[in-house]
Amino acid sequence: MTDHANEDPLDPASHPADGKYWSLRALGRNGLPAQFEIDGVVYRRTQTIKHDFFAATGFYASQAGRKVVLKMGRAEKFLGWPLDWLGKWLCERELRFYLRLADLPNIPGVVGRVGKTGFVHEYVEGQPLSADRPVPDGFFDNLLALMSQLHRRRIAYVDTNKPENILLGDDGLPHLIDFQISYDLYDLDDWPWSRWLLARLQREDVYHLLKHKKKLRRDEMTPQELEQSQRRSWLINLHRTIAKPYMFVRRRAYKKLKASGKLLPEGSK
Known part of the structure; x- marks a missing residue:
């Protein structure tokens, strides 16, 4: 299997950028690993599909063609403050839901862990x-x-x-x-x-x-x-009232950073 890590549009190695903006991404300059191993099987990254402040997500495949998804929580410091504890907590918290629902065929099964802030689940075709x-x-x-x-x-x-x-x-x-x-x-x-x-x-x-x-x-x-x-409930109305101005400012800021080449696009799932 060909390793596509160098062709990944969200791989930091493929994009020169001003270093001060890497702190906005969960894994900073490192990005997702090019490969990892679980139970003796090596999985290589085929695509990074999302990389935001809280987590990075990517598609991987084994030599035999098995596809999986790796999600890694935040490990990068922000403004000098270590946030790996947050990434670990978010990882373990989300993993708990997947394990609680492991018997349902419509929920991807858990494959394993990667590092302190990452877990792997099955890929859904x-x-x-x-x-x-x-x-x-x-x-x-x-x-x-x-x-x-x-x-x-x-x-x-x-x-x-x-x-x-x-x-x-x-x-x-x-x-x-x-x-x-x-x-x-x-x-x-x-x-x-x-x-x-x-x-x-x-x-x-x-x-x-x-x-x-x-x-x-x-x-x-x-x-x-x-x-x-x-x-529509009051809870949704409250959320929209709070979220709308935040999302407006966030989108404008991210759009400006992406246009300048200082921030990579987040991608989508």
Whole structure:
């Protein structure tokens, strides 16, 4: 197998840049490893698909053709402050969700760990949910059923507003990836207020799934689902009020840095 590390558009080695901007990336100048080994099998990087402040994600393949995904949490200092503890915490936290859901066929299985801040999961053959691709009959019913299984285990996915985290597999079924901001009762313990928050977040999970369904397969929606998809909660309104100005400033700053060549594009999943 050919090592494509030098051809990777998000590989720091392929892009000269002002050093002060590398601190905005989770792994700084290092980038993802060109290869790693788990259980005697060597996997080589084929593409870095995302590298932001908190984590870097890339596709890898073994010589036998097995594809996997490596995600590494932050290890780079920021403003002189070490943040490897944050990368380790984020890694272990997300890994916990994957392991809790390991028996579900629509969730990628865990392959192993890489370093203190990285873990590897299986690659899903498919594409992110998009208006550019036809969505098969029953897809959203299967997706809602999958989300119900998470909710029964007292997990809120939280990130259903991002269609790129919902994969339409080559098998025609939905698959969920990226549990970085998912929520359960582990971190905050089982208190009345934390259970209340869990229930609210689970409700938002369904709301966003129905918004996707309304956009992509409105013909399959029931009257009740249509009503639910129009019922935007105060929690979403609050999030939009806070996030909108932040995202506006962030996008302008990143656009300027990318145009100047001082910051690489984040890529997508």
